[in-house]
Amino acid sequence: MTDAGATGAGVTVRTPAKVNLHLGVGHVRPDGFHPLDTVFHAISLYDDVTVSSGDPGSGPRVRVLGEAHVGLDEVPVDGDNLAHRAARLLGRSEGLAPDVLVEIHKSIPVAGGLAGGSADAAATLVALDRLWGTEVADVDLYRLAAELGSDVSFALLGGSARGTGRGEVLQRLTDHGSWWWVVVIAAEGLSTPAVYRRFDELFTTAPAKPSPGADVERALANGDPAALARALRNDLEPAALDLRPELDGLIHRGEAAGALRGLVSGSGPTCVFLCADAATARAVAGELQATEGPRGAHVLVATGPAAGAHRVTYDRPVEAP
Ligand SMILES: C[C@](O)(CO)[C@H](O)COP(=O)(O)OP(=O)(O)OC[C@H]1O[C@@H](n2ccc(N)nc2=O)[C@H](O)[C@@H]1O
C-alpha cells in the first residue's frame, strides 16, 4: 500500500452524501435559518478531495472533475466554492497561507439535496489538516465546519446522527441496520434557499419547535426496515414537490416497483427509496432506470450508514517487469 500523504503527492479524503431520514423544520428564525430536528444518514455515494501544495502566493486553486450527470458546470471554482472557503478558513485559523491545489472528484450531484458542497468543504478541512500537519482538535474542526454551512458538520461525522440547531449540533445515533437505498438523481438541481422560502409560504404557522424523529431513531436502533419505512418524514417535501410536481409520480413509481418507501432527500430534488434488501434495491433501480432514464435522471444503489470524512490511500499501480 502506498500512503499518498506520506509520498508528498497529496492527501485524499473521501466524504459521503447525506439523506435526512427525518427532517423536522420549525418556523424561520430572525437570522433567516430554520430550527431543525433531523436524523442525518450518510450513504455510500462519495466525493473525493485531493489537496497538494501550490506555488507560494497562489492562494487556493480549485479543479472539479467527474461525470457529466452530476452537474459539474454549476460548480464555481473561485472563492465561492465551499472547498475554497474551507481552505481560506483553516489557513486563517492556523496562520498559514492557503497556497494549495484542491482537486474535487465529484460523484455527489450538485444542488441535489445530498449536501455535496458540504462534503467537499468537510473533506478539504480534514485533508489540509493532514497536509499541513496542524493536528487541529476535533472541537475546533467542528466549529470551522459549522461556520462553513449547516450540513458540513455532519459530513465530518458520518454514520447516523441527530442534528438540531440549524443542523450543526450533532449527536451520534445507534444504528444497527444495514440499509439499502435506490437514489434517483434529477437532471436539474433545486436551490436550497428557494425550497426553504416555499416552505415559509406554505406553512406560515409552522411551530417554533421542529418535530423530533423519535420513531426513526428507534427503527435505526432496532435495524427494522419496515418500521423505518413507516417513520421516514421530510417537512420540506411538500415545498420540493410544489416546485417539482413530477417528483410525486417518481415516488409512486418507486414504491410500485417494490421499494418500502420513497421520499425527497433534504431540499431535493434527489429522491431516495428504502428497500428491504440488496436484491430488491437492484430490481427497483432497474425498473426506475427504465422509466426515469429517458427523463434525464440517473439511478444508483447505495448503502448506509457510511463513514464520515476519512482519508483514503491507493495501491500504487503494479509496475511492468
Ligand atoms: C436542507 C438541508 O440539507 C437539510 O439537512 C440543510 O438544512 C441545508 O443545509 P446547507 O445547504 O448546508 O445550508 P447553509 O449553506 O447553511 O444555508 C443555505 C441556506 O439554506 C437555508 N437554511 C439552511 C439551513 C437551515 N437550518 N435553515 C435554512 O433556512 C437558508 O436560506 C440559508 O441561507
Ligand SMILES: Nc1ncnc2c1ncn2[C@@H]1O[C@H](COP(=O)(O)OP(=O)(O)OP(=O)(O)O)[C@@H](O)[C@H]1O
Ligand atoms: N464544492 C461544491 N460542490 C457543489 N456545489 C458547490 C460547491 N461549492 C459551492 N457550490 C454551490 O452551492 C450550490 C449548492 O450545492 P450542493 O451540491 O451543496 O447542494 P445541495 O446538495 O442541495 O446542498 P444541501 O443538501 O446541503 O442543501 C451549487 O449550486 C453551487 O453553486
